[in-house]
Ligand SMILES: Nc1nc2c([nH]c(=O)n2[C@H]2C[C@H](O)[C@@H](COP(=O)(O)OP(=O)(O)OP(=O)(O)O)O2)c(=O)[nH]1
């Protein structure tokens with residue numbers, strides 16, 4: 105079964121907010137873009153808005169869908185729906201006790217993400233290049 109997941113790159117002043125997945129979770133110990141699984145009949149944008157409120161305590165004002173990627177981890181098949189979140193209210197923080205940090209876009213490639221994130225990390229790194 106394919107699990108649909110919404111994940112968002114929260115962007116402010118050339119940096120992106122990332123969170124560490126706890127070691128007991130699937131793909132634990134790796135950095136992630138906050139988000140989570142879509143509930144039944146829930147579209148990815150609605151799932152992301154809900155998850156960002158729960159996990160990082162922000163209210164999304166503006167989000168843009170970037171692309172979706174199917175990935176088979178062997179133990180789990182996911183369809184990741186990636187978004188850029190460029191307007192929000194509230195200050196992002198680890199609302200569930202997870203380790204978080206702001207990372208400048210040019211340094212994003214130095215962090216270890218789950219395999220399914222490769223294309224999105226490359227895309228975000230490209231956004232930075234456009235500003236040079
Ligand atoms: N949130 C998030 N999940 C990702 C990313 N990359 C990636 O492969 N995943 C995978 C890991 C998980 O198998 C799945 C998302 O699960 P999750 O643990 O965030 O889901 P959730 O927030 O609904 O959490 P839970 O309550 O079920 O624990 O997608 C990413 O950048 N962000």
Ligand SMILES: [Mg+2]
Pocket residue numbers: 138139140141155159
């Ligand atoms: Mg999650």
